[in-house]
Amino acid sequence: MSGKGSQEEILRLFRRKGGDYLSGEEISQGLGVSRTAVWKHIRQLRDQGYTIEAVPSKGYRLAEAPDRLLPAEIQAGLETQRIGREVVYFEETDSTNLRAHELGAGGYPDGTVIIADRQSAGKGRLGRRWASPEGVNLYTSVLLRPDILPFMAPQLTFLSAVAVARAIGEASGLQPRVKWPNDVLLSGKKVAGLLNEMHAETEGIHYVILGIGVNLNMRPEQFPGDLRYPATSVAIEKGSTVSRTGFARCLYREIDRLYERYLAEGVAPIIREWEGLCDLVGRQVEVDCQQRIIRGLVTGLDEDGALLVRTAEGTEERILAGDVRP
Numbered sequence: 001m002s003g004k005g006s007q008e009e010i011l012r013l014f015r016r017k018g019g020d021y022l023s024g025e026e027i028s029q030g031l032g033v034s035r036t037a038v039w040k041h042i043r044q045l046r047d048q049g050y051t052i053e054a055v056p057s058k059g060y061r062l063a064e065a066p067d068r069l070l071p072a073e074i075q076a077g078l079e080t081q082r083i084g085r086e087v088v089y090f091e092e093t094d095s096t097n098l099r100a101h102e103l104g105a106g107g108y109p110d111g112t113v114i115i116a117d118r119q120s121a122g123k124g125r126l127g128r129r130w131a132s133p134e135g136v137n138l139y140t141s142v143l144l145r146p147d148i149l150p151f152m153a154p155q156l157t158f159l160s161a162v163a164v165a166r167a168i169g170e171a172s173g174l175q176p177r178v179k180w181p182n183d184v185l186l187s188g189k190k191v192a193g194l195l196n197e198m199h200a201e202t203e204g205i206h207y208v209i210l211g212i213g214v215n216l217n218m219r220p221e222q223f224p225g226d227l228r229y230p231a232t233s234v235a236i237e238k239g240s241t242v243s244r245t246g247f248a249r250c251l252y253r254e255i256d257r258l259y260e261r262y263l264a265e266g267v268a269p270i271i272r273e274w275e276g277l278c279d280l281v282g283r284q285v286e287v288d289c290q291q292r293i294i295r296g297l298v299t300g301l302d303e304d305g306a307l308l309v310r311t312a313e314g315t316e317e318r319i320l321a322g323d324v325r326p
């Protein structure tokens with residue numbers, strides 16, 4: 001077993017004890033290693049931020065785990081069928097979406113989760129950057145392999161938006177809203193962004209990546225000065241920090257539930273829930289579609305997730321991409 005594998009095994013043994021002491025002998029037998037090796041692994045776990053108490057006659061006790069989004073921590077309490085059964089963690093990477101493309105091409109299974117503590121080149125929509133400082137937020141990509149046609153892939157943006165809104169609601173007790181096509185808002189300010197990508201051929205999809213960035217514990221001074229929109233974090237709105245690990249588990253559980261439902265029933269129930277979270281329907285908006293600006297009344301979403309806008313001339317426009325302004 002690798003050093004990392006042994007440490008994950010020790011954490012599993014600690015969890016099984018539920019806060020009780022675990023003797024050095026139990027660990028060395030459980031792992032099939034010497035007592036000196038056990039001591040070395042315990043020291044390395046402490047270096048990673050685990051608080052492990054040692055009492056000579058009793059052994060070791062895990063007093064506190066760091067909020068570090070480590071696979072073992074997330075998987076410990078995960079209530080999912082497929083999402084997060086495989087978790088790939090990076091202390092730092094350029095973009096979790098780029099890593100997800102590699103793992104997708106490498107045959108990683110449906111539901112694989114990629115997480116980074118920080119991103120050096122986090123990707124936002126329309127070639128923008130996604131601010132990704134360390135230790136405070138969640139930057140994750142979920143690799144899915146649904147048996148759907150390429151034109152249906154944008155539907156999954158609504159799945160991730162609803163899952164993120166549910167998880168933020170649970171973590172904060174506040175009521176997040178969604179903004180077409182891929183923002184989640186708290187108090188009218190952007191708290192999360194979604195960047196879905198896919199690899200497909202005309203006849204089918206190889207994989208879809210749900211790229212999700214949630215501002216969890218980011219402080220006001222950590223936001224870039226040149227943002228094009230008002231932004232916030234869950235902690236700013238709630239007034240206290242949230243556990244990143246707990247949030248990640250909750251998010252993966254909601255994605256898992258919605259994904260099972262999507263595979264069984266299609267996108268219609270997800271679109272209905274999304275519409276309930278969105279303030280746009282019935283409002284006059286302006287949509288910047290890069291080549292042209294469309295103004296009119298939002299009448300809803302269609303099954304492909306396109307925004308339906310009735311213009312003053314009475315035509316119904318079906319918009320697949322653009323920036324919406326009230």
Ligand code: BTN
Binds near residue numbers: 095139183212
């Ligand atoms: C947006 O512009 O609103 C989309 C932002 C998406 C950011 C997330 S963070 C995790 C994943 N990896 C990336 O590089 N981007 C997405």
